[in-house]
Amino acid sequence: MRNPIMTRPGGIWTTVSGLILANIFFAVGVPYAIRAALLDVPADIRMLTITALGTVAAICVAIWMVRSMITYPGAELSSYTIPAFFLSFGTLLLFLILTRLEYSRFLIIISFVISFVWTHFSLIRAQEKRKLSIGVLPFGNARDVLSLDKVNWFVIENTNDPVLNCDLVVTDLRVNLTDEWDRQVSDYALSGIRVLHYKHLVESLTGQVQLEHLYENSAGSLSPQPVYMKIKHFFDWVAAAMAAIVVLPLMIVVAAVVALDSRGPILFRQERMGYRGEVFRVFKFRTMRHGSALADARNSAMTQSDDARITRVGRFLRTSRIDELPQIINILRGEMSWIGPRPEAVALSQWYEQDIAFYRYRHIVRPGISGWAQVNQGHVTNVEDVRNKLNYDFYYIKNYSPWIDMLIVFKTLVTMATGYGAK
Known part of the structure; x- marks a missing residue:
């Protein structure tokens, strides 16, 4: 389901073609x-033309990706431009280098800067005007939506109440309404006013799937798209192989620091519940004092706020997420x-399954180093918080796609910079 933000009349994304044309003119045509x-020299003109065509394609792809990622809540609209433009222009550069085509660095740099800034500020302008006005038919559980913020709510009590200024109408479509x-x-639907079931609206605005029953994905199945799952698994392995080479020097340094900071093994190993319920052993840099495990397996697997077992170096490794780097081995x-979804310790997983x-x-789906729940909620321990976290996990599974993965990657970088959600 599209984010209802995208349905706002007059919003910038109702004229995506206008934004593309403006970018092509100012970011490519003028330079x-x-x-x-x-x-x-004719050869230089040819090189410039090839570069221009490539930058036009990169701009179109970037805006298309931004448009696709805006489907998902949980981040400011303007932030989507960063991963989209870097990925599209990075792919263009990689293509030009591999094909050994001559290109204009000047035009690529200027086009990237202008198109990025233009799109960024266009999104900011749209964001300032994006507060939704939603009409609520107060039947069944539809009134639950009134607790959500960042929305102007209008309760429609009578059939003759005006709804012309509403972006959409929401109600409980599972309730038997009167004939009137x-x-x-x-009539709302026929006049072009979008009518949504209240749960769909809550899902779109919060990024969570409420756990009353299992939800099918957009393809009408409980299983994620198998084609994307295989493609993702392949690129996961390739990226992990490349990352292992790049971060190996850093991992050697971290290993030495962990060894010097406190006695004990450098790596922490723990059995966790994985893909299709199979148990596997996860690897992390050790961040707690050796021998500090508690007698109770469940409590030992939990990390509390300001946990006294965490070492000085370990706290930094957790905040920066550097302790997760050895999980490249698990990906390979x-x-x-x-x-x-983050893999849970077997003891915790068995406990949660009971409740x-x-x-x-x-x-x-395969567990991940980072996930939708981690970038939106962070680390949790008690059952009620786990239930809320599971709402995020189910939302991710239901909307399993490269777009939500791309958004999580960007938000993970922000998390690493801020330390949000670390314990």
Whole structure:
């Protein structure tokens, strides 16, 4: 389901083509004309033209990706431009380098800067005007939405109440309405006013799936898209192999610091519940004092706020997420993904399964180093917080796609910089 923000009349994303055309004109056309006027050699004009065509494609792809990622809540609209533009222009550069085509660095840099800034500030302007006005038909449980903020709510008590200024109308569509209201709701739809079931609206605005029953994905299945799952698994392995080479020097330094900071093994190993409910051993840099495990397996697996067992170096490693780097090994072994629900310790997973319906369903995808719940909620321990975290996990599984993965990657970088959610 599209984010209802995208349905706002007059919003900038109702004219995506206008934004693309403006970017092409100011970010490509004008710099191209200026640069071409200074060149006399036909070969240079050809190089400039190839570069211009490439930058046009990169801008179109970037805006398309931003448009796709805005489906998901949980971040400021303007922040989506960063991963989208870096990925699209980075892919363009990689293509030009691999094909050994001559290109204009000047045009690529200028086009990137102008198109990024133009789109960024266009999103800021749209964001300032994006507060929704939503009409609520107060039947069944529809009144639950009134507790959500950042929305102007209008309760529609009578069939003749005006709804012209509402972006959409929400109600409980599982309630048997009177004939009069059935006709009115039909009239709303016929007049172009979008009518949503209240749970769909809550899901879109909060990024959570409420756990009353298992929810199918957009393809009408409980299983994520198998094609994307295989593609993602392949690229996970490739990225992990490349990352292992790049971060190896850092991991050697971290290993030495961990060894010097406190006695004990450098790596922490723990059995966790993984893909399709299979148990595997996860690897992390040790961040707690050796021998500080508690007698109770469940309590020992939990990390509390300001846990006294955490070492000085360990606290920094947790805050920066550097302690997760050895899980590259788990990705190479096919046990984990870069993005997915965090794997829980076996003792905790078995406990949660006893108290939370459908908990095992989160194992339908490979667990990840980072995930939708981590970047939105952070680390939790008690059952009620775990239930809330599971709402995020189910939302991720239901909306399993490269777009939500890309958004999680960006938000993870922000988390690493701020230390949000660390224990």
